[in-house]
Amino acid sequence: MCGIVGIYLKSKKFEKDLGKMLSGMLINMESRGPDSAGFAIYKKEKKEEFKYSICINNLAFEKFKNGITGKIKFTSILKNSDHVILSSKENPKKVLDILNEFKEVSLVGYGKSIEIFKQIGNPKDVVKKFNLENFSGTHGIGHTRMATESAITTDGSHPYSTGSDECLVHNGSLSNHNNLRRNLTKKGINFKSENDTEVAAGYISNHLSSKKNLKETLMSGLDDLDGFYTFITGTRKGFAIVRDEIACKPAVVAETKDYVAIASEFQAMAHLPGVNMAKIFEPEPGIVYSWGN
Amino acid sequence: MKLDLRKLKLRKVNETLQSIDQKRNNKSYTILNPEGNHAICAGLTDDIDVTVKGHVGYYCGGMNQNANITVEGNVGTGVAENMMSGKIHVKGNASQSAGATAHGGFLVIDGDASSRCGISMKGIDIVVKGSVGHMSAFMAQSGNLVVCGDAGEALGDSLYETDIYIRGRVKSLGADCIEKKMDNKHLKKLDKLLKKAKLDKLKSKDFKRYGSARKLYNFKIDNVSNY
Structure with missing residues (x-):
């Protein structure tokens, strides 16, 4: 299971409301992940x-x-x-x-720009604990976890960040993460947990540091990362989603002139302003959708 | 009768629709503020009209019998799954596994349906006015899948006896799915389905028919590479 959510603001209109919008999205995804929750907010x-x-x-x-x-x-x-x-x-x-x-x-x-908060517990409690509602910013990503791959700990919670201003949330499971972890460790990337998503975050950091952009990085991930996944990833000025080719893990995108919202299920974004007038679509398998850079 | 999901619990709304008081003869219901909730209108058994004003979550209209459901928005995974009879009309797009395992009834999707549309369908008729995603009609057993747009990869993989009609491009066919001749019997059947979906302007001769090559029905060592 697990629930993933993200918002990227295209205009300044909702910058002060970003925390409030993301908070509602996380709470609505409690049914997909009651074990832990976390979020990353990109601020000025x-x-x-x-x-x-x-x-x-x-x-x-x-x-x-x-x-x-x-x-x-x-x-x-x-x-x-x-x-x-x-x-x-x-x-x-x-x-x-x-x-x-x-x-x-x-x-x-x-x-x-990035600030990350994550902790074990029900999303409702985690969101309240860190006062997410009061945050402002330009984009944000969040996760509610139903633990499968590793223990319910802070280090096992998402988002994962393995590089400056980078973060990743994941719904799914990777099957070749041990092998990838060994290869990436040799390249100097440090991992703190046994979690598969942290390896994907390290993979993305490694490719971004070799001057690939976010879209190119995620496209190469389609070849190298084996397993089921929907990823939402953020950088200082960018935001992207990709689903593996089989696309078992859900995602829905709602885009208005002011924002792009992504969530595992539409119910996570039903409270967003103007969502009923938004362009709503399901990201196609194996295609990288990105905003910013 | 209006049922507002901001004021009533989903269970209460579904219970109301599942136990219609026949004496009151109220045949028309509207659900307000669905807000992506799952299992809206699941398990209806009466001949009633229900309009859902907005986007819904998973399994909308699942197991439907007799009811005529219209969703004025998008639907999540598994709309009309295991439907037995009746009609579901989606005015937006559908997520994956639309009409999964459904035995009967009629499902019309005005927009696109994503992957696995009609997976394991067992007698339902599905008309998608847009396109369908990969592995649509996977292991489909009976009924008809009509797609006015394109179909994704592996269409009709491991197909049994469902007829598939595609107007646009097919990215690839799945194992044991082949293009078949469209004879008069099929043109007539397709015309009827298009008319039922209010698509009278489309011409059945512009569609291609796909079906099972029937080579995977029983295990044959020669086909081992197809499994």
Whole structure:
């Protein structure tokens, strides 16, 4: 099962409502995934500043803050439930290395624009916990998980982010992920879980870093990723969906002049403004649909 | 009678439609705000007219007997699955497995239907005014599938005795599905179906007929590569 959702705004009209729109979509997909939920939101970025989304788990916020003070020069550190958004102008590699030393916390994503929150629990509770309704932004992606491939943990939750400003949500299962993981690890990509989707995220990061665009990357994935999948993926300025050639995993797209919404089922988007006038279609198997770049 | 799914629970709406009070003689029902809910109008048994104002989720009109259902929107997976009789008219597009395993009745889709349209159909007549996706009429056993647009890959794979009529292009035929001669009997049957779907302007001679080569009915070692 699993439910996937995403919204890409084509105009500025709904930027302030993005969190509210995505929140409703996630709650409506509870029936497809009650085990955990998560979302990535692309917000306005500050020049030369990177944001790090960190799940601090059971570690006290003050303890974490004290721990990194002096090690990382940060411009802000904001707590949101058990997640922290750390902003810094320092070199990302240095920051990532330092964060890696904190074994109690896990980095869920980083980039100039992206913020990621994910946690175990019912989508309704997860959305409330992080106050998703109050978020604004340009595009966002979310996931409700019914666990099959790996354990119900924060690291096993989606979205997965294995590169700067990249994220991926997945409905389905991959059958060649162990082999791909071995090959990608050799190329220097680090994986935190046994999850198949994290491998697909790593695959996408690897191809994007070799200067392929999002569409080309997902097209090569059709040859290399074996299994059932509908993917929604986001980059700093881009948004895309692809379904495998068999297309067992559902997806529906609603496009208006203001936004593109994607979900596993139409009921996830029934509350969106103007959806009944939207162009609604089912993405064809083996075809990459992308917006932005 | 109007049934608003924002005010009533889906179960209540379906129960109302499944247990019509014949004495009141109310034959016409409208469902408002379907909002993508699943199993709307599933299991109806009476000769009533139901109009659904909006998009619906999975299995709309499943197991229908006798009812005449119109959906003014798109339908999700498995519309009219296992329908026995009656009619379902979809004014938008249909997702995958439209009319799956249906034994009878009439399904009309004004837009496109995606993959596996008419999978394992057992006697239903389906008319799709647009195109159908891959593996349509997979293992279809009886009934008619009429497509006014194109068909995707592997049309009629492992087909039994369903007649398939396609007006547009067929991307590829599935195992044991072949083009067959369109004789008068078939032209007449197709004309009747087009008329029933209010497509009188289309000419049956513009369609091609596909059916089973009947080579996979029983296992033959010579056909092993087809399995």
